[in-house]
Amino acid sequence: MMEVSEAVAAVLRETLPFESQAIPLLETLGLVLAEEVRADADSPPFDKSLVDGFAVRLADCATPLPVIETVAAGQVPTYVLDHAAAIQIMTGAPLPVGVEVVVPVEHTSQVIGTDGRPLVSVPSKVASWKLGTNILRRGASTKLGDLVVAAGSELRPQELGALAECGLARVTTRRRPRVAVLATGDELVSVEQTPGPGQIRNSNETMLCAQLLRACAEPVPLGIARDERAHLRERIDLGLQADVLVLSGGVSMGEKDLVPSELASAGVRQVFHKANVKPGKPIWFGVLDRGPNSRTMVFGLPGNPVSSMVCFELFVRPALRRMMGVSPAESVAVKARLTTPHTTKGERPTYQPARLEWRADGAIVTAVPWVGSSDLRATVAANSMALFPVGDQTYEAGRTIEVIAW
Ligand code: AMP
Ligand code: MG
Numbered sequence: 423m424m425e426v427s428e429a430v431a432a433v434l435r436e437t438l439p440f441e442s443q444a445i446p447l448l449e450t451l452g453l454v455l456a457e458e459v460r461a462d463a464d465s466p467p468f469d470k471s472l473v474d475g476f477a478v479r480l481a482d483c484a485t486p487l488p489v490i491e492t493v494a495a496g497q498v499p500t501y502v503l504d505h506a507a508a509i510q511i512m513t514g515a516p517l518p519v520g521v522e523v524v525v526p527v528e529h530t531s532q533v534i535g536t537d538g539r540p541l542v543s544v545p546s547k548v549a550s551w552k553l554g555t556n557i558l559r560r561g562a563s564t565k566l567g568d569l570v571v572a573a574g575s576e577l578r579p580q581e582l583g584a585l586a587e588c589g590l591a592r593v594t595t596r597r598r599p600r601v602a603v604l605a606t607g608d609e610l611v612s613v614e615q616t617p618g619p620g621q622i623r624n625s626n627e628t629m630l631c632a633q634l635l636r637a638c639a640e641p642v643p644l645g646i647a648r649d650e651r652a653h654l655r656e657r658i659d660l661g662l663q664a665d666v667l668v669l670s671g672g673v674s675m676g677e678k679d680l681v682p683s684e685l686a687s688a689g690v691r692q693v694f695h696k697a698n699v700k701p702g703k704p705i706w707f708g709v710l711d712r713g714p715n716s717r718t719m720v721f722g723l724p725g726n727p728v729s730s731m732v733c734f735e736l737f738v739r740p741a742l743r744r745m746m747g748v749s750p751a752e753s754v755a756v757k758a759r760l761t762t763p764h765t766t767k768g769e770r771p772t773y774q775p776a777r778l779e780w781r782a783d784g785a786i787v788t789a790v791p792w793v794g795s796s797d798l799r800a801t802v803a804a805n806s807m808a809l810f811p812v813g814d815q816t817y818e819a820g821r822t823i824e825v826i827a828w
Contacts, residue, residue: 429697436709437744440596450577452638453595454747458573464561469517473556477521482506483548486533486541508542524556596747599639602661603630606647606672626670626730633734637742649678658688662718671725674704681722690720700770701729701795726795732773755824758785768813775804787825
């Protein structure tokens with residue numbers, strides 16, 4: 423039986439990163455930029471005012487000034503400031519040539535000149551302001567050709583905005599994996615139904631689809647497959663058209679656990695069956711090879727909901743990351759101090775639902791009480807899984823352990 427690290431390595435060995443392609447900008451949230459992007463222009467593209475106010479020269483501030491023009495954002499000034507005057511200017515408007523500072527409107531007052539013309543009076547202390555006060559110079563934040571977003575960056579809202587500023591309507595990224603989700607089990611009914619005797623609702627499909635959405639993949643729910651060979655096989659064949667097929671249930675030792683044998687008869691090459699992990703020991707992983715660069719990765723997750731959830735995070739998520747070019751593909755554990763003592767009966771390394779919190783002096787973690795791998799409700803209080811290595815042990819409060827955030 424493989425250790426978790428060996429099993430993850432085996433998954434990643436089989437996973438091919440996708441080719442990159444141009445994708446509409448707003449559809450790339452959460453994906454990874456394949457090629458660096460450099461600025462196609464200076465930003466800002468012209469000297470501009472940072473405030474609503476009056477653009478003046480320092481030497482002219484002693485007396486009230488005539489206002490010769492108003493420039494709003496989006497307009498272009500027509501005057502050059504080469505004599506004692508003021509130009510009214512709005513935030514973001516291009517600066518007229520000759521302007522030295524912009525005095526915010528709230529520091530100025532309107533006065534009427536001897537000839538009845540309106541003038542603007544600015545405080546005398548403005549004469550001692552630094553040149554360029556309230557002005558943002560062309561190229562102050564970015565110069566033409568500067569690196570804006572590096573290759574390999576995860577695309578968050580701020581990267582998308584920066585790419586929009588560079589005029590990229592389409593962005594080169596590796597696409598989202600399409601992932602078919604197939605829940606198996608004669609006991610399952612859909613979420614809308616009231617379970618009859620011996621039945622339960624198919625919660626795994628919704629949970630796994632949500633985990634896929636969170637992982638920036640595209641879920642393709644295939645409904646429920648009965649524990650019956652022909653029906654299961656028909657659904658598996660449908661699922662094998664996706665980049666990844668995730669099944670839940672039917673991978674243990676029961677008579678009705680038909681998933682491994684039906685996957686084999688569909689041509690899926692088994693890579694491993696079972697891993698030394700709790701929950702999730704019966705996990706199955708294989709690959710359908712269609713050609714040198716075309717394959718479907720197949721994960722048979724154990725049906726118990728927490729097993730499905732944990733195995734998705736441990737084994738499926740790294741494969742998705744590798745396909746999309748996220749580095750590192752492996753889950754990254756953080757160190758955190760236990761808040762309360764915890765006793766393990768460790769016949770296998772345990773990934774225990776836990777609550778991770780960040781405090782000024784570091785991360786702390788609390789194991790969430792659960793009655794086992796069917797206890798999905800317990801995970802609602804959790805935001806991570808705490809790793810307890812194999813062995814019967816009591817971990818004292820304050821002991822540092824490894825935790826993987828969900
Ligand atoms: P299995 O892995 O098929 O032996 O199922 C293990 C346990 O998980 C059983 O108690 C199943 O009823 C339960 N289970 C299987 N599939 C699902 C599902 N889609 N949603 C919720 N529970 C499930
Ligand atoms: Mg089953």
